[in-house]
Amino acid sequence: MTAGHPWDGHWKARLYERVRERGYESLTAFAEAHPTASLVKLAAELGEGEIAGVQVFSGLVAEAERSKQLTRLVRGQLVRELAECLPSGWPRVLDDANRFKVAKALGLWTGFTPETHKERVRRVGDALLANPPPAGWRPLSPDDELLQTLLPDEEA
Structure with missing residues (x-):
């Protein structure tokens, strides 16, 4: 090396x-x-x-x-993946190109998620696809209100 x-x-x-x-x-x-x-x-x-x-x-x-901040870290990683894959925020329309970008962000996020949180992350991804956030939504921190609603802290 x-x-x-x-x-x-x-x-x-x-x-x-x-x-x-x-x-x-x-x-x-x-x-x-x-x-x-x-x-x-x-x-x-x-x-x-x-x-x-x-x-x-x-x-x-x-x-x-x-x-005991693993859930916060997981939310923060979604912020990073969305910023990288969707720099202009959540797309207005999920056409083929945008669906790929969203899927890439969610897939990378899931890949970086510790096993303890994988099932919750999959449910959040499903929820975001079933009920998309407003067009242009771009969380800037793990403290984003929508992220905290979708993935609340569970650690004590």
């Missing part, structure tokens, strides 16, 4: 070092400061070619589990 590869050395230590260098106390705080940035963009911000998006997500899941 070449020097600077994301999996070289102690990647978790490197990840948290980069987060602290940017003035954040946690990876979650860093990610929440960039709520619509994709995992790849977050990784690039922390070290282009030295941090991978999946490493960022792994760290976010670990922090969310410790703080």
Whole structure:
């Protein structure tokens, strides 16, 4: 492997070092400061070619589990996927092209969802397709009112 590869050395230590260098106390705080940035963009911000998006997500899941904020993390990941796949917000019409974009966002979201939340996420995806949000809806944080209604916190 070449020097600077994301999996070289102690990647978790490197990840948290980069987060602290940017003035954040946690990876979650860093990610929440960039709520619509994709995992790849977050990784690039922390070290282009030295941090991978999946490493960022792994760290976010670990922090969310410790703080009992996993549902919030799951909502936040939908915000990221929608921002990436639907930058202009929810489409007015679900024609073939827009249906693909929505399906891509929901599929990526499901793929990044921990097993504990997969069934809830599938139900939310079904609900969004059956009763689409207003055209242009673009959640900007996991605290979006519609997201909290669709996927309320369950952690105690």
